[in-house]
Amino acid sequence: MNDVLESLFRAEVRGLTLHRVQGHGGETDRVETYRGTTVKMELSEKVRLEIGVSDHFVDPTVNAILSAAQTGAVGDGKIFVLPVEKVYRIRTAEEDQAAVTPVG
Amino acid sequence: MNSADIAWMLVATALVLLMTPALGFFYGGLVRSKNALNTMMMSVSALGFVGIGWALAGYSIAFAPGNALAGDMSRALLHGVGLEAQGTIPHLLFFSYQGTFAIITAALISGAIVERMRFGSYLAFLFLWGIAVYAPVAHWVWGGGWLSRLGALDFAGGTVVHVNAAAAALVAALVLSPRKDFARQAILPHNVPFTLLGAGLLWFGWFGFNAGSALGANASAALAFTNTMLAPVATLVAWTLLDLVRSSRATAVGAATAIVVGLVAITPAAGFISPVSAIVLGAVAAFPSYYALLWRARTRLDDSLDVVAAHGVGGTVGALLTGVFAQKSWNGVADGLAFGNARQLAIQAAAVLAVALYSAGATWGILKVVALFARVRATAREEGLGLDVTQHGEEAYTSGEGAILVLPEAHGPAAPLSEPVLAPGGGAS
Numbered sequence: 001m002n003d004v005l006e007s008l009f010r011a012e013v014r015g016l017t018l019h020r021v022q023g024h025g026g027e028t029d030r031v032e033t034y035r036g037t038t039v040k041m042e043l044s045e046k047v048r049l050e051i052g053v054s055d056h057f058v059d060p061t062v063n064a065i066l067s068a069a070q071t072g073a074v075g076d077g078k079i080f081v082l083p084v085e086k087v088y089r090i091r092t093a094e095e096d097q098a099a100v101t102p103v104g
Numbered sequence: 105m106n107s108a109d110i111a112w113m114l115v116a117t118a119l120v121l122l123m124t125p126a127l128g129f130f131y132g133g134l135v136r137s138k139n140a141l142n143t144m145m146m147s148v149s150a151l152g153f154v155g156i157g158w159a160l161a162g163y164s165i166a167f168a169p170g171n172a173l174a175g176d177m178s179r180a181l182l183h184g185v186g187l188e189a190q191g192t193i194p195h196l197l198f199f200s201y202q203g204t205f206a207i208i209t210a211a212l213i214s215g216a217i218v219e220r221m222r223f224g225s226y227l228a229f230l231f232l233w234g235i236a237v238y239a240p241v242a243h244w245v246w247g248g249g250w251l252s253r254l255g256a257l258d259f260a261g262g263t264v265v266h267v268n269a270a271a272a273a274l275v276a277a278l279v280l281s282p283r284k285d286f287a288r289q290a291i292l293p294h295n296v297p298f299t300l301l302g303a304g305l306l307w308f309g310w311f312g313f314n315a316g317s318a319l320g321a322n323a324s325a326a327l328a329f330t331n332t333m334l335a336p337v338a339t340l341v342a343w344t345l346l347d348l349v350r351s352s353r354a355t356a357v358g359a360a361t362a363i364v365v366g367l368v369a370i371t372p373a374a375g376f377i378s379p380v381s382a383i384v385l386g387a388v389a390a391f392p393s394y395y396a397l398l399w400r401a402r403t404r405l406d407d408s409l410d411v412v413a414a415h416g417v418g419g420t421v422g423a424l425l426t427g428v429f430a431q432k433s434w435n436g437v438a439d440g441l442a443f444g445n446a447r448q449l450a451i452q453a454a455a456v457l458a459v460a461l462y463s464a465g466a467t468w469g470i471l472k473v474v475a476l477f478a479r480v481r482a483t484a485r486e487e488g489l490g491l492d493v494t495q496h497g498e499e500a501y502t503s504g505e506g507a508i509l510v511l512p513e514a515h516g517p518a519a520p521l522s523e524p525v526l527a528p529g530g531g532a533s
Contacts, residue, residue: 002289022505031510032497043506 001047007068008051011060014102017050027075046077052084052100106192112321113193113201119312120204124151124211126309130302130360131215134409137294138490139219140500146214146226153227154210154234158203165239167202172250174240191319201316202246206238208313209265213467215409216273219291220283220487223495225480229470233272237466241268241459256455257430257438257448259328260317262372262422263459270416271463273407279471282406284484291408296356303360307336310367314374327434328374331382332367338386339366346394365393365414369422372452373429376437381429388425393417420456427452 008016022043030041053061062079069076089099128147135143154162161180168175179185182199190198210230217226244251245264258264285291293299314332318325343362344354369389370382377385396413407413427449430440439445474480486494493499 002285022503024506030493030497032493032499032502032507034498038510039507040510041502041507 003068004049004065007064008061011064013051013053013057013061013064015052015100019048019050021046021048023048025075025077027073044075052087054097054100105189105194106320109192109320109322110194110197112325113197113316113319116312116316117197117201117204119309120201120208120316121151121309123306123309123313124148124204124208126302126305127208127211128302129298130306130364131218131409133295133298133300133302134293134357135218136291136490137501138492138499140294140492141498142223142491142495143214143218145223145496146218147211149223149227150207150211150214150230150234153230154207154238155203157231157234158206158239160235162206162235162239163199163202165235166206166242167198167247169248170243172253173244174249175243175247193319198319201319202242205261205265205313206234206242209238209261209269210234212266212269212411212415213273213276215411216277216407217280218408219491220280220482222479222482222486223491225474225478228474228478229276229480232470232474233467236470237272237463238264238268241462244459245455251455251458254451254454255438255448256451257376257426258372258423258455259375259426260314260371262368262419262426263455266368266371266415266419267423267456267459268463270412270414270419271460272467273411274405274416275464275467276471277405277407277412279468280481282404283408284487286406286408287404293357296360299360300356303363307332307363307367310371314371318375324375324435327379330379331370331374331377334379335370335373335382335386335389336363336366338383339363339369339390342387342390343394346390361393361397361410361414362390365389365418368415368418369425371419372423373426376426376431376435377429377440378431378434381431381442385422385425385429389418389421392421416460423452423456424449 023046024043027044030044032039032041049065051061058081062081065079087096087099088094124147125144128144131147132140132144159182161177163182163185164177164179165175168177168179170176182196185195185199187194187196189195210233213233214226240249242264243249245256245258246252251258251263256263283291311329311332315325315329318328340359340362343358343365347354347358366386366389369385373382373385393413396417397410400407400410400413405412426440428441430438430445430448431443432439438448441449471480482491482494490499
């Protein structure tokens with residue numbers, strides 16, 4: 001995770017939100033044993049990043065994540081690129097492009 | 105034999121045994137959550153793997169008659185260790201009491217190699233180290249070996265336990281090399297309350313460790329007991345003040361560390377110095393360990409939980425100050441430098457040096473032998489996922505969400521769901 005953050009920082013992506021989530025992709029399940037009880041852990045701990053960027057920043061952001069998060073193993077995760085309808089920065093009431101551009 | 109002595113030594117043995125799981129909490133709180141169980145298991149498993157080695161051969165090497173370097177095998181597997189008197193207590197109680205020391209000493213090493221050693225290799229290392237390093241060193245100092253003949257003073261194991269474990273820890277940390285995230289990412293303690301709990305339980309157990317080393321319910325035990333209270337008290341105060349001066353924050357991890365450093369430092373001196381000297385010793389001991397910790401963090405040495413700074417530096421300071429503050433009017437054995445016997449300080453230094461050198465060399469050898477048979481270091485992937493899942497198939501903190509029960513096949517086909525399953529002695533509700 002820190003590799004990804006470092007890589008994003010290098011790509012000058014400064015604003016993001018991180019969630020710790022439980023998820024499941026195509027990776028094999030972990031088997032754990034507690035006393036006599038064996039369980040298959042269907043959900044693994046994952047992180048979910050939400051990053052809002054302006055259009056010309058999309059590719060650098062995606063590349064930064066790809067270069068840092070890729071191990072080649074199943075379970076590396078997915079990147080979804082979605083359009084955003086409207087953005088406001090609450091502090092200044094700036095809209096859209098201005099709202100996601102870091103100040104100074 | 106003396107009933108009071110037996111009663112006290114029974115309790116003291118249990119107190120020292122408690123120190124090993126306490127150490128597990130102390131260390132376990134200092135690592136990341138993905139390695140919490142593995143780190144605690146490194147202490148807990150010492151109870152088993154060092155304990156069994158102690159019964160098989162360790163005790164005999166340490167305390168059977170032999171030569172200046174090691175005991176013979178005449179006491180192997182408790183041969184001749186029975187109900188007869190050893191001093192004023194039954195021989196087998198002496199055996200048990202000393203065994204708890206072997207266990208905690210080996211467990212101490214784990215602090216330098218957490219979050220990166222494969223567990224199977226660690227178990228092999230523990231077993232071999234307890235027999236090949238701890239036992240002979242204990243013989244040198246307590247079993248009639250050459251350091252005891254030289255007159256080295258080590259009341260409860262400043263040299264045998266702490267310097268010994270710290271030298272091994274230093275070598276183990278170097279052989280294993282740093283964790284992959286070391287000095288690249290912030291590695292934070294995941295549960296500081298655990299560490300404080302561990303420090304508290306260690307102090308409690310340490311009364312058995314130090315006062316029990318008098319091997320009886322007597323005045324020497326009372327002196328050691330009092331000093332075991334006073335020295336860490338002084339260390340805690342000195343450490344807290346150092347913290348306040350340096351960063352204007354008194355930290356909880358610092359307090360836990362200070363308690364351990366004070367306990368380590370008083371260990372060799374406990375029954376040999378006056379209570380006022382113990383306060384001075386405790387306060388003085390804070391300084392070298394405090395600055396060793398700060399210095400270590402700036403080096404490439406991944407002694408992850410600072411075994412060297414706490415036990416190596418603290419143990420050495422304690423052993424040397426024993427040679428300074430020892431007072432015949434309190435211990436009836438020998439005076440130190442402050443009371444006109446400079447030779448004692450030289451003997452103490454020689455003992456520390458000899459033990460550190462042997463322990464370092466033998467530890468290196470054991471790790472190389474283990475490496476011939478198994479991989480010692482966890483892979484980068486195992487480190488990334490955490491050793492709890494990869495080494496033990498367990499996690500310290502599970503949510504249980506998404507866990508699917510795997511029904512054991514050995515039980516045969518599960519009962520058909522259509523038939524109600526009756527609980528014994530009652531109906532299905």
